[in-house]
Each structure stands twice: as structure tokens, then as C-alpha cells.
Amino acid sequence: MSVHEVLALWWVVPTGLALLGYVLSLAGLTPAQRAVWVTARIVEVEQPAHGASKHPGIPVTVAFQDPGSGREFVLPNAGKHGDGIDEAWVGREIPVRYPRGRPDRFRVVLDMAGERNGLVFPNCTVVLLLIGLVIHAVVLWGYPWALIGFGALVTAFAAASGDLRGVRSRDELLSSAVAVPARVVAVTKDVHQDGEGDEIVNHAPVITFTTRQGIDVTVLSRDGVPQPGRSLGRDLTIHYAPDDPTVHTLDPAAERRHHETDIGVVIILLVAGLAAVVTGVFSL
Helix, strand or coil: CCHHHHHCCCCHHHHHHHHHHHHHHHHCCCHHHHCEEEEEEEEEECCCCCCCCCCCCCCEEEEEECCCCCCEEEEEECCCCECCCCEECCCCEEEEEECCCCHHHCEECCCCCCCCCCCHHHHHHHHHHHHHHHHHHHHHHCCHHHHHHHHHHHHHHHHHCCHHHHHHHHHHHHCCCEEEEEEEEEEEEEEEECCCCCEEEEEEEEEEEECCCCCEEEEECCCCCCCHHHCCCCEEEEEEECCEEEEEECCHHHHHHHHHHHHHHHHHHHHHHHHHHHHHHHHC
């Protein structure tokens, strides 16, 4: 078999990996499926240090009960165990997982989509495989297949996008938002370098507010605060969803405009994808 023929079989490896991932998922043998999943609750919230990095999130202590032994574990998490937490209050429930018998190795998992059934890896492999197949078709049969293939992928991805569902859900929660006073109690700082070696400084204010039910909430705000580097001690008004304080905004009007932009982008992708497919078909 020539080198060219071997390269033409590039799709065998990603196909095999995807199939293996799906088989393991169906058999319940992925690491995520073999892990112990429990609901933890936050029992202590610390304030991020002023000038520290935002990446660990808000330092919290979580408590959960191991179903196997019945023991309750109270362990700290400051971004070292899975996802960092941007909204924290005592009593908030969050999902965590850990290898059986090793609760000290717990991981916070805030985005459950695909995680619990172990489908993240095979789904990503399928996406890469589809992109590769489109490129392969373009090389073999010409540019009309680029329009058809990539147009179909863009249309499918836009149609399956969770942006529209997320926007609708967030709008519903914020429709009954409650406005309460808030205050910037710290500002995190991260310094990066661009491609030319210049420093880029990123600030994220830490905001605290108390809900109408008397719950003290700490928020790591990654955007929405004007001049964040000089916001320490600033008094604000925050609008939060009564049923879920993780859904909040400092500027409802800007939030609505942002959602309209998200919806517009999805619609443009759908139209562009369909147009590309039609153009490609007529170009064959």
C-alpha cells in the first residue's frame, strides 16, 4: 500500500475512537459514568483577595456525603477541583463527582451537558471527523463540495446550538428580576502578554449583594462593570432572578441587546449555511 493510499484512510482512526467512546458510554464504562456523582452544598464562602487571579474562582468549602460509606466530607475548593465558581453563597447546591472510594479527588462539574454520560469525547471526535470528511471531499471533488459540506455543518451546528434555548431560559428568569444594592469588595488582576510582548491587564470585580431572602451572594463579575480596574468600593445595583441568583445582570437593557445579538448571529449562520448548500448543489 502506497503512502498516498495510507493517508487516504486517515478517517479510520477518528471513526474508531468515536465508536469506542460510544460503546464505552453505552456500557457505562467511561470515567464519568464509573465515578460517584453527588450533590454538594457550599458551607463557607471566602472573598477572593484583592489583586489575585480570577482563574481559581471564588474560594469555597463544600460538604457532601459519600453514598458508599455514609461519611460526610467537608473539603475546600478554590479552582483546584474542577470548575471554578463565579457565584457563591452558603447553601448553594452544586454537582460534584469523584472516583469511587476517593472523595478527596472530587471535581466540581457545573456544566453537566454530556459529562455524566461520558459523551463529550466521542461527540468532539465526530465533529472533527465531519470537518475532515468535508475537507477530503473538497480535495477529491472540488469547491462545490466545500459549499455543500461546510454549509451543512454550519446549518447543523447553528440549529443544534444551545444559545437560543439559553437566551430564552435566561430571559424568562430575568423577567421577574429583583433589584438590590451591591458593592465591589475586591478586584482580581491577571496579566497576559500579546504576540508582540506587550502586557494586557484584565480585571474582574468581586461583587457582593444580599437577596430579599437574606442570602449573602458573592459574584465574580467577568464583564459588565465599567472601568473594572478602578471599581473597588463602588456601589452598584444588581438585578437577579429570585429563583436563581446565578442569573443576574448589572444592566438589563444591555443584557437584552446582547441576547438580540446572539439570536441574530444564529439566524445569520442558519441562512448562510442554507445558502451555501443551495449554491453548492447548483454548482455541481
